Amino acid sequence: MTAANACAYCQRVAKLTREHIWPASIVRQVSGRFRYNANRTKLLWSDLVINDVCQSCNNGPLSELDTYGTQLFETYFARYITEQGSVCFEYDFETLARWLLKLSFNAARSVGSDAERLSRYAPALIDKAVDLPQDFSIALDLVLPSDIPGVGREILPASNRLCRIEFTNGVGDWCTVRLVAINSYYFWILIQDKPDAEVDMHHAQAVLSKIRGTYLEPSATRVTLMPSGATTVEIHKDAVPEMRAKASKTAALQYRKGFRR
Numbered sequence: 001m002t003a004a005n006a007c008a009y010c011q012r013v014a015k016l017t018r019e020h021i022w023p024a025s026i027v028r029q030v031s032g033r034f035r036y037n038a039n040r041t042k043l044l045w046s047d048l049v050i051n052d053v054c055q056s057c058n059n060g061p062l063s064e065l066d067t068y069g070t071q072l073f074e075t076y077f078a079r080y081i082t083e084q085g086s087v088c089f090e091y092d093f094e095t096l097a098r099w100l101l102k103l104s105f106n107a108a109r110s111v112g113s114d115a116e117r118l119s120r121y122a123p124a125l126i127d128k129a130v131d132l133p134q135d136f137s138i139a140l141d142l143v144l145p146s147d148i149p150g151v152g153r154e155i156l157p158a159s160n161r162l163c164r165i166e167f168t169n170g171v172g173d174w175c176t177v178r179l180v181a182i183n184s185y186y187f188w189i190l191i192q193d194k195p196d197a198e199v200d201m202h203h204a205q206a207v208l209s210k211i212r213g214t215y216l217e218p219s220a221t222r223v224t225l226m227p228s229g230a231t232t233v234e235i236h237k238d239a240v241p242e243m244r245a246k247a248s249k250t251a252a253l254q255y256r257k258g259f260r261r
């Protein structure tokens with residue numbers, strides 16, 4: 001049983017701090033980019049906050065992960081991929097995985113879904129000496145802009161999203177799928193909750209067919225990415241029910257407004 005005022009990462013009872021889910025350094029850069037359209041920034045980069053992390057976790061190991069995420073933002077995510085073509089993505093798998101899992105764990109606690117499942121990674125997220133469980137894989141897709149019929153305007157994949165992907169008819173009962181989307185870059189995290197032997201093949205195929213992009217090999221340090229063909233509108237259409245169900249009423253409202261423009 002966890003004490004009510006215990007840190008979600010180290011479990012110590014300590015003074016808990018208020019933390020933004022997206023690193024402030026990234027939000028600042030995005031705000032700068034949309035300086036002349038403050039409304040849009042507000043709509044698309046919602047400012048989710050959690051307050052169950054202690055100062056030493058927050059300012060220490062978790063902030064180091066954000067430093068890495070910010071570097072990736074500056075090198076890759078800040079620029080939209082607007083046409084077919086390859087991108088060479090260089091990464092440090094251990095640090096990247098820890099950063100994506102931290103973002104997902106924080107978001108999960110803020111909306112109350114998957115928090116229990118993702119908490120299994122917490123010890124490794126605050127201590128590099130602790131091995132990450134090897135029960136997940138990551139695929140990365142590049143999402144292209146799309147035209148909305150009748151609007152006659154290109155819609156850039158200008159958003160940040162952290163969510164759980166829902167499956168119907170029990171096809172996803174063996175796994176947890178999380179999306180971390182930053183502009184054109186869509187990270188799909190597949191966590192296997194059951195051993196291979198227990199997974200229905202058809203269910204496995206149904207889930208895998210939803211996950212697009214290139215598998216990130218844990219032992220590699222670079223990968224050549226090609227857009228799968230997924231576009232902004234197509235992706236976001238899928239997410240609407242999820243947004244409505246899981247996100248706050250405000251976030252869902254913001255999301256719809258963002259597309260009505």
Ligand SMILES: [Zn+2]
Pocket residue numbers: 007008009010011012053054055056057058
């Ligand atoms: Zn802590």
